[in-house]
Amino acid sequence: MPDGPHTAPAATPPLCEEEIARFVVERFLPGVDTGDLDPEYDLLATAVIDSLGVLHIVGWLSKQYGIVLPDRELASRNFRSVRTILATAERAAAVGAQP
Known part of the structure; x- marks a missing residue:
C-alpha cells in the first residue's frame, strides 16, 4: 500500500487554437489579451x-502534448x-x- 494518497496526473489541455494562442501571447506578446490575437x-x-x-513552439508542443x-x-x-x-x-x- 502506498504511503500517501494517489493523485492523478494533471490533465493535459486539448490542443486547440486557444491553447496555442495562450502560449504565443504569454511567451511572445506579454500584455496582449489572448482573445485579441487573430488566429490568422x-x-x-x-x-x-x-x-x-x-x-520554442516546437519544444512546447513536445513537452505539453508529446507531439x-x-x-x-x-x-x-x-x-506563420x-x-x-x-x-x-x-x-x-x-x-x-x-x-
Missing part, C-alpha cells in the same frame, strides 16, 4: 516570432499563425498515432 495573424511577417521562436514534429514540418510557413501551428501539430499528431 502573421507572426513571422510581424516579427512576433523568429526561428528561435519556432524552436514530435518531423524535420519536414519545421518550415517557417508552418508557424496560430492556425497554421495548430494544423502542423495536428498533422504530426496524426502521423504519430498511426500504427
Whole structure:
C-alpha cells in the first residue's frame, strides 16, 4: 500500500487554437489579451516570432502534448499563425498515432 494518497496526473489541455494562442501571447506578446490575437495573424511577417521562436513552439508542443514534429514540418510557413501551428501539430499528431 502506498504511503500517501494517489493523485492523478494533471490533465493535459486539448490542443486547440486557444491553447496555442495562450502560449504565443504569454511567451511572445506579454500584455496582449489572448482573445485579441487573430488566429490568422502573421507572426513571422510581424516579427512576433523568429526561428528561435519556432524552436520554442516546437519544444512546447513536445513537452505539453508529446507531439514530435518531423524535420519536414519545421518550415517557417508552418508557424506563420496560430492556425497554421495548430494544423502542423495536428498533422504530426496524426502521423504519430498511426500504427
